Amino acid sequence: MSTPPADPHLPAVHLRPPRNWINDPNGLVFHAGHYHVFFQYNPDAPQHANVHWGHARSRDLITWEQLPVALAPTPGGDDADGCYSGNAISVDGRLVAFYSAHRTGRWWQPVTTAESHDGGHTWAKRPESLIPQPPTDTTMYRDPYVWQQDGRWRMLVGSALADGRGAALLYESDDLEHWTYLGPFHTSSPADPADPAGWECPQYATFGDRGVLIVSDWTPQDGPSHVTVHTGHEEHGRFTTTAPPVRLDHGPDFYAPALLKAPEEDRWLLWGWSWEARDESWAHEAGWAGVLTLPREITLADDGTVGQRPARELLALRGERVLHRSEHVTRSGPVELGEVSRTFDLTAVLTPDPADTSGLRLITSADGSEYLHISFDPTACHLIVDRSHASLDARAREGVYTVPCPVARVPRTPVELRVVVDRSIAEIYLSTGQVLTVRFYPVGDGPWRLEAHTTGIAGSDFTVEAWDLNAVGLRHETLLACQLRDA
Template identity: 60%
Template sequence: MSVMPADPHRPVAHLRPPRNWINDPNGLAFHDGHYHVCFQYNPYGPEHANMHWGHFRSPDLISWEELPVALTPTPGGEDADGCFSGNAVSDGDRMVAFYSAFRTDRWAQPVTTAESRDNGVTWTPRGSLLIPELPEGATMYRDPYVWREAGRWRMLVGSAQADGRAAALLYESGDLERWEYRGPFLDRAPQPVAPGADTGPGWECPQYLHADGRGALLLGAWDPELGPRRTVVYPGREQDGRFLPDAPALLDHGPDFYAPALLPAPDGRWLLWGWSWEARDAACVREAGWAGLLTLPREVTLAEDGSVRQRPAAELLALRDERALTAAGETAGTAELGTVRSSFDLTARLEPRAAGTAGGLRLVTSADGAEYLDISIDAAAGELVVDRDHASLDPRAHGGTYRLPCPEARAASGAPVELRLVVDRSVAELYLPSGRTLTLRFYPTGDTPWRIEARAGDEGRLGYAVGAWNLRPYAMRYATDAGAESTPTDAGLARH
């Protein structure tokens, strides 16, 4: 079992290995009584290179076991420069992983597979490409997503097209071996999706959520010059092998969320994990020796209006430890509500008492109050505003202000604002009853208990009811990492 030195920013209730780089969640499946969560992993350092698949499994989403590395590049093989993103399916007594084989060409990554017959402990690569040829017109091609529907296997692959359109390409199979190309499931020129964001000229990591004749296509907006941007979702429905979309939207409104992956649970739920990248300079990452984490598992559903709704998986309530604070009242200024540890789960109901006034919560992480994260109501815009400009006294940590649509926040609505905030040391995940979310990273330097404050807006009053629970860590069992510091023989190239 690995013993790591204390790191005040390393999360206790978010999945990641003890050290080194991780990014996209991959290989999500439920098999033989376990949830399996793989991820892009560099076992040699905290940089995006040498892509393997790391692997955790759990019977309950609370107790996790790190398994041996699932996928490793084969020297001289089709994946010699990296085993990139994809997914996995449970098929009888085996698991089959589908992934992007990276060899030399950064943009064209054909599909290959590996299989496990011992519940994910060991994997055998096929040694050849499953789909060796790219469809005509594809200039970028990667990240297969496979699922079973109506007695057949289906696959989406993300791509960029020579005509400037992004596309999710559809294949179908009866046996997971012979695949027929059906054409674009959806293709679109870049469309605006939020101020300063669009759907991108290419799509990575396609995922398809579907139920009762409706669906939602989750896509990583990718740009050949800028790399990964934001995750977008097209709600809609399928007709004759084509997806008929409604208007796109952001899946998560924060700056530090990308490449989510879906897992159909045995009880009928859809679960989702995303990658939350670092929001600190490379020097900080090198000093820490690790980069990236996976978000909390989220339950995702399709609302009647077609929107995708997210909330923390119900199992995570078991991580709540003693109740750290309970506070209710009203303030015309600042009310100190109590303290929490650096990992906590908070619920709040906020009611500005006068039209047009704002207010909100402040998480103060330093004794002198100079370091804090603000969540405030913009009553004019109908949004929650998350401000991390003062969230770290370390100048190498990133700042910025981010907005989460919250119609009930509008002054004219008269409705209280309810929210759930889960903070785990350096990651904050904000959830609204509407199912909208915002994920960001921040890096407090203070070592005192963190203080929760309710703060009224100018010339207004704020009613509040707040409860918070400190979080217990996941029950983690790490694999031995002998050899993790050795030098790889084939240095993979960064894809993003």
């Protein structure tokens, strides 16, 4: 087994700067042979303040190069207190970033831009905001998303309407400079103005004549909440859904995802922000906070179901196969499957007992008192992830989270899982396309090991494989945080 890292919770294969704060992924774009990922970044501390755009790029989604900070606040400018979320496009050999210009005390964030002609190493901001004022019927306004469709440029901006509904507002342009407001592209259901909701970070993907709208739900009382996905089609600048909205990720630690159109036809990639699930003082002691999820492929099935799976390139991160077991497990006792490292990729096929719960337990302490619990309840038709015992440190959050089955299940039908664990983050994918992201912070001194268990009389069958993941693909060079701060 590998030697534990100096910080056992700092992810090894998930993208983030080596220190300090990261949150929303921004400006995801493929340009000149590279995938570019920008992100909200504080170069000075592990807290959400002094927001810049950090920047990394990759040719293969495996090896990442950290580039100089792309955007920094301009003293006295519209973005004096932060370069907040947005996206980027590749056009005519240049990169154009669209972002939210933040100033403390202003409830809206004007849309503005910056351009790069050298692959994202240096940037020039426009002298004034692109869209300085929001429509009059809004109470929140931020997070542009720009794409090209049918020969025209389109932009969604996250918003809250005065009547309490969340909205994605639509603009159009022929030249990226002059934008016409067309009204709400889509809104949430009618709401109580006394209990308003807003939509942050709208993202839109097209699959032929169908569309997928992703929004991050936000409220003034509680702030960021969860992410919902809407499927349907657009007609005359309005999006009509064909199914009720559902959660994009069923875990507690996922927000503000962003899309990237891969160079292959109809392949969409997505990254999300996974925030810390521990006391803020602990993050300050560690010197870092936040991580981006692994890149995911987004699919749209014929029935309108949105699915997610790890990007196919991530199979190249697998190193030695450390576990391969097939076991029939009864309630007489759990079965030890073997040891795993702190960073591993696991596939499991579980044929559950039809009457009771069965699952896997990732044990991280020598005495077995610290563990992450993943199980399936065939009666309720739920996958259950329980982190109530996942850390012996009381500063870590607890909780039990479920993923409902998308369709009714036949008894003894196998449940297929892929679980990627990277020190303090677990991404749990079902073969049905659903995902649950959870953070946990083991502090036990034992080797990590897996157990299979069931509480049913008939027993359950398990086939489990696990591979160590190679962290050598991530080049976490020091970000040149100050190089462009005054540019």
